[in-house]
Amino acid sequence: MKVIFSLSVLLMVSCFLSGQSTSNRCGNDYYTESGYYSTETILETVVPDVALRDDELITIPVVVHIVWYDPSENIPNAQIESQIDALNADFRMLNADINIVPNEFASLASDINIEFCLATVDPNGNRTSGITRTKTPIDGIGDKFTGSGDDQKRRIHYTALDGRDAWDTKSYLNIWVGKSSFLGFGCQPGLCKEEEDGIVISPTAFGTTCLANAPYNLGRTTTHEVGHYLNLCHPWGCESNGGNCVKSDQVSDTPMQSIIYLNCPPYPLSSCESNDLTVNFMQYVDDACMAMFTQEQKVRMRSVFAENGPREGILSSTGCALITPVNKTLNDDAIVISPNPAKGCIHIDLNFDNSAEVAVRLFNTLGQEVYAINTNPQDFRSIDISSLSGGIYFFLFEQGSQFTTKKIIVDP
Ligand SMILES: [Zn+2]
Known part of the structure; x- marks a missing residue:
């Protein structure tokens, strides 16, 4: 009995974090706290009551920039394609593990009706694989910066700084795959410089094959960071630092949460007087232990595509023109x-x-x-x-x- 008790105490300590995060799961809270990202901008860019019709499928053209130092980081196309497949499953609620969602939350699970395609047309109108590959002389380029203050730049986003320039961030979701001390981080609308708008993922947490490394080998780091790109916050609040049952993620159907869960928490666990939705994609839990977005997260994500919304340009992008042609004439x-x-x-x-x-x-x-x-x-x-x-x-x-x-x- 005594042994079991001790083990469970150890489990509690290793599974949960209260207050400031020490996880490397996602860098957003870190960059917010350090001032590189601005929380004020997040709040200003929310368009909460304007959502596109639910039945309107949105396709997001994706360009993947592989920025590699060690040759192993120059991941194969198969690993990139496995990530696009994982995004499409998660955002269409076609993920096979949707059944891990507890009954209490099953009715909240939502098909976001957003799909992703590797770009077929580049910004110059030429055919493309939707993948760029750049050898960099800088190890861990995802963490490296130049300049200071407003001139500070994260090097991975700039060809001149040994990274790779973004494609037009209004028309493409830019995903940089490069080594960093975080598994990933992602730009909420308006929160980064335009040249840095997109997400960054470590090669070991990208896709579901090859270099993808358990427990982050189901592509969910990218699903989570795309959630940020579409203006979602962590369940413990948009202002980082979970822990007070006051800070909100500005989404009405995700339970208020003061604990940052790691690993694979059991059900039920509660904080702030309600059971927590630990299987949400915006948590820090292992890939196999997250499986859904909610209905109201869907509204918040889709609102960024509304007229004058920060991601409106994606709707008129021709980045995947060969898949979704604009000039249909056949009956x-x-x-x-x-x-x-x-x-x-x-x-x-x-x-x-x-x-x-x-x-x-x-x-x-x-x-x-x-x-x-x-x-x-x-x-x-x-x-x-x-x-x-x-x-x-x-x-x-x-x-x-x-x-x-x-x-x-x-x-x-
Ligand atoms: Zn995050």
């Missing part, structure tokens, strides 16, 4: 796809009033072509999708100079 109504979601085989009717050849191509969310055929519309009936992994895909139908796209979901 959408003539194309009937069923079932959708699908598994095994998917049936397609091309009810065109002409028999000109149609190019049918299927892409995953990374812009990779997974199927292609040129066919007479009357001859085309169905395709075998049993080899595809579960997730979101886009059909591109082209006839002459006309084209249109259709989204499908493949069940796992």
